[in-house]
């Protein structure tokens with residue numbers, strides 16, 4: 001299977017751009033910033049990715065289906081490390097926000113589209129983890145998703161309700177036996193056409209956020225019809241447009257009853273936004289590591305192009321910003337883990353509110369930076385950065401959608417401005 005239509009980058013540089021060398025670049029940057037445990041864990045995930053790439057002759061080319069890789073990563077516990085999962089006998093030594101950040105960094109450097117797809121599965125894992133109540137049907141779904149037996153998706157967005165996610169039009173009608181019937185449409189749900197499990201929001205009354213509920217859906221059930229939506233920037237991912245027609249949800253699959261849906265949705269937004277921020281920073285490292293290797297080797301006017309200030313100084317700017325924001329995010333993740341431990345996963349409301357603002361700040365800032373860095377790093381590589389010879393085109397493309405997913409840039413700014421209002425009222 002060809003990796004590219006035509007080789008544009010010379011053999012020597014292309015070889016130097018290997019995953020191994022890009023990991024080395026990242027590691028040499030992070031070695032002094034991470035604790036020994038954190039660093040060793042990062043290297044462990046990297047080692048798995050390198051072996052997996054080599055063993056399966058993965059070339060990140062157009063003929064590969066990233067969904068084929070999920071079972072292998074799931075078996076190693078690399079779909080998510082946000083939690084350990086004693087309730088399904090999947091126990092991890094390293095888990096929490098930091099472990100998941102480092103996992104994401106290694107996996108994203110391996111393949112950004114694959115990492116983003118797994119990230120969407122995590123959005124289905126988190127609410128089941130929070131609300132399984134030891135119901136066997138929910139635990140079965142949790143195990144499938146965590147161990148990579150299947151992909152998952154989260155269905156919030158509707159064709160007519162995007163940013164305004166609390167005024168949904170998809171309805172849920174309770175039946176005499178306690179089951180619900182769902183009717184409506186959802187759209188842009190990452191992984192949906194490939195998912196066995198979906199977490200779906202609906203409302204007992206259209207446009208009424210107070211009456212929202214949250215359901216776990218097996219996509220083989222009658223009433224679930226899903227077509228693929230093509231997002232060319234992430235052409236290997238399958239996004240769904242679902243038509244729900246009298247989709248019956250048995251009682252066991254109600255994760256949040258009517259009246260609890262909105263709360264459950266907001267509860268998931270802090271980890272979701274931090275996850276997107278981690279992905280965005282991982283993309284920055286992917287782009288900077290490519291550019292740093294390339295411009296140290298590429299010669300023009302008989303000199304390595306790094307030595308021209310226009311190139312070298314721009315790269316230092318991208319590098320410094322990436323390092324600094326990585327440190328900020330790492331600090332947030334460390335504090336988040338400490339608080340989760342201290343409050344046994346039930347962080348008090350006042351702290352939680354502050355975390356909502358921080359999550360929006362990071363989501364806003366990291367995705368904004370990633371958009372700039374991936375583009376500029378590719379630009380420093382000239383034609384090579386835009387060609388299909390490396391992952392750079394994936395970075396440029398994926399960095400252009402992260403500001404929309406998980407709440408657009410303007411919505412993060414809106415949330416932050418509300419926080420500023422709260423802070424003022426506290427004076």
Ligand SMILES: Cc1cc2nc3c(=O)[nH]c(=O)nc-3n(C[C@H](O)[C@H](O)[C@H](O)COP(=O)(O)OP(=O)(O)OC[C@H]3O[C@@H](n4cnc5c(N)ncnc54)[C@H](O)[C@@H]3O)c2cc1C
Pocket residue numbers: 120153154155156157159161162163164187188189190191231234239401404405406407408409410411414
């Ligand atoms: C690649 C991709 C993956 C996605 N994955 C998922 C998924 O897994 N699950 C899921 O449920 N959804 C998913 N989405 C949907 C995503 O969350 C929505 O696209 C996003 O919330 C914006 O909604 P919208 O597209 O309807 O835009 P709209 O809400 O129509 O927004 C259009 C424009 O108006 C702006 N705007 C809207 N309201 C305001 C306001 N109050 N103030 C200022 N500006 C405003 C927006 O910022 C945007 O610029 C995905 C989308 C993409 C592109």
